[in-house]
Amino acid sequence: MTGDRSHLSVQGGPPARWGAVRLLMPVMDAHRRPRGPYTVGAALLRRLVPGAPPELVAAYDIEIRAAAPELAAQVPARRMTIDAGLPDEERILVPAPRRTLRLANGIAEFVRAAVPPGSTLAVCNGAHADPTDTELLDVLTRRVPAGTLTVLVYADGPEPPPDERAADELWPLVDRCMREGFLHAAAELGERGLDRTEPGEARWWRFAQRTATALGGLGRVQEAQALWDHVRAASQDPVVHAAAAYGTAMLDARHPDPARRDLGRARRWINEAIAIAGLLPDPLERAFKLGFDRNGLALIELRNGRPQAALSLVESAIELAAELGDRHPVHRMVLLANRAQLLAMLGHPKEALEDYTAAIAIDPAFPDTYLERGNLLFGLGLTEEALADYERAMRAGPPLPEAYYNRAELRTVRGEVAGALADLGTVIELDPAYLDAYVNRAGLLAAADRDEEARADVTAGLARAPENPHLLTVLGQLETAAGRFEEAAAALDLALERAPELAAAWGNRGVLRYAAGDAEGAVADLSRAVELDRQPDLYANRAVALRALGRTAEAEADELRATRSA
Structure with a gap:
């Protein structure tokens, strides 16, 4: 060690x-x-x-x-x-x-x-x-x-004997690993199970489905694709083919690299899944599979920028779920939460809250829905209700960094800086790779003139993402405050190169230019910042630069805007 x-x-x-x-x-x-x-x-x-x-x-x-x-x-x-x-x-x-x-x-x-x-x-x-x-x-x-x-x-130790377990012994282990989210083990043990069963038989299919899903969840897309292709070659069961088509579609729709998502190919595969599901003879199986696959198509529509089409698909899946009686409650919960997300996106917050509440009623111990409803409540300005949901999410399961991060944002808006800093510290302790927590904590520390601590967070964050524009913006602010104008300019110029629409970077570069004696440049940068985000501090800073240029009337107008929007 x-x-x-x-x-x-x-x-x-x-x-x-x-x-x-x-x-x-x-x-x-x-x-x-x-x-x-x-x-x-x-x-x-x-x-x-x-x-x-x-x-x-x-x-x-x-x-x-x-x-x-x-x-x-x-x-x-x-x-x-x-x-x-x-x-x-x-x-x-x-x-x-x-x-x-x-x-x-x-x-x-x-x-x-x-x-x-x-x-x-x-x-x-x-x-x-x-x-x-x-x-x-x-x-x-x-x-x-x-x-x-x-x-x-x-590193070293005795070599254990080879794994000679039969498929029947491996299956409960693979099933447990999938239920718990132990995806590496599910993939490894599942591949052993596949080797010890006959391709196409029922046990082989169960191993194949779990293994391909685990591989996809791990981002091992090519291996998952190859296994789904093997499934299609080994089976003539329509249920199996529908599931394989859905699984293949989701490899593209959920690819960890957005640039490598082929949504057209995903649509072709999900349409095949839907076509097969619609022909299944058992009415309950048909209603479930068809609704499940339409929900998958809704994700593809959403990622194609068509939320209204996605909403229609989810609503049709909810109608099909009504045919299932008390069966498949998790399916109904997921559909309600998905419809809530789409309704909120399309400007229907009241209906979205109703759906989130209905989803929570199905499973009050599922933390993700509290987190999503809390975000909606926070966006509506209902901070007490949002806070309650974030804290319910914290209590519902193992430590959840996202809940602490969201509570930190809420506390920041309410001016509870100490509480926000404590929550962001918890996020970083739970997940040192949580980049946004470094960004937000560095910003809060810099605003509180705790520059040394802010710089430590910027350094830690940039070690993980060297060209993150938000961290570079805070770095530029810190370098300006330290009088290192050349270093500040380099950081802010790179931030704007990476994120031309980042108002904070324009605003901080405006402050830098004013500090360096370039009032005209400061006004230009601050004006661009105001176009992007009409924050009171941007108006106030531009007013200072305008006064330095003798443009008193414009400065007074900005001071009035700053007061009104504060």
Whole structure:
């Protein structure tokens, strides 16, 4: 382990003797082959949960049960979404890859409170750990103080025996991995299951569907595409072909690189899925599949810039869902939330709020809908109601960086700078790659004349995104305040090159030009900023530059505008 605890260091082999090191438990073998996800995490929880206070265990029930399902009898489910009790065909949501980071943060918080101070966790075979364990060990290293728990990770270790498990043994593991969002393991174990089943048979199809979905969720688009093609070659079942067409369409519609999304090809595939679904003989299966696929086409329409067409498709899917009775509640929840999003986009906030509320009523333990409704409420100026929804989202599941980020924005608008800074600090602690949190915190710190702290955030953010225009804008502001006008100009010029419509960059360059003695240039830049965003501080700054040029009447008009819009 290096002295920098912000990154995990995988060393060679463990020392022959541990000397005075106080090991929390015997050296853990992290190799993913025998157990899969959370090999280390589950062993750590098995060691700590039995002696932890019941209220602490209850506070992290989701995280503990996800990482160590064998502890379920000791950890009653306190927070549970409705899909936990649904049959397989009704569990349609696949957790995003970021869910494992949320779980890791929750486990780290539990460990921080439960572990005896001065402990050491030693792990071998770190180079072969499942990504869930790699992520967890990194979060533990970053979030649990070294005086509480030191984490030592070694690359080498004994090689476990080959995985000889039959398909019937692999299937429940793959199914669990998909339900929990352990996508790397789902893909790896699913490929083993495919190798041990006959192409085209029912078990093979179940492995194929899970594996292709996991690959797509991981951004491994070509591998997912190849597997969907294999499915089409191996099966003549219309349900399978409809599902493969939908899965292939979503690879384009949801491609992680927007520039590589082929929405025309996605439309062709989703139309095939819809055509097949409309011919299915079972009326309930037809209603569900057809509505599901139309919802997929709605996403394509939305990304084509046609929200009204997307809304019509979602509404037709909701009508079909009415034929399902009490079945497929998650499907109905998703459709209502999607319609709410589209209604809000099209200027119908009242109806959107009604749909979000109806979606929440279906599953009050699902955090995402609270977050979305909170954003709508915030946009409507209903800050107390939005705050309540953000905090409900925080309580509903493992630590959610987006909820803290959104609450920080709300607190900023209300002038609660200390609370906003605290929330942004939480976001960065939970997810050091959350770039917008650095941007916003740097801006708040700079506005509070805490320039050294602001510069640290700008530096950290630019290390992750060297040409981020928002960070460059704050850097330009800081360099101007420090009297380094040449460096300020370079930062602001690059910001405007990357984001010509960024009002803050124009405004800050106007301030720089005034400070450098170029009042005419300052007025020009500030005028452009005002065109883009009529903020009171922009009018006030332009008034100062206008007065320096002797344009008193214009300066007074800007001062009046600044007062009125404040």
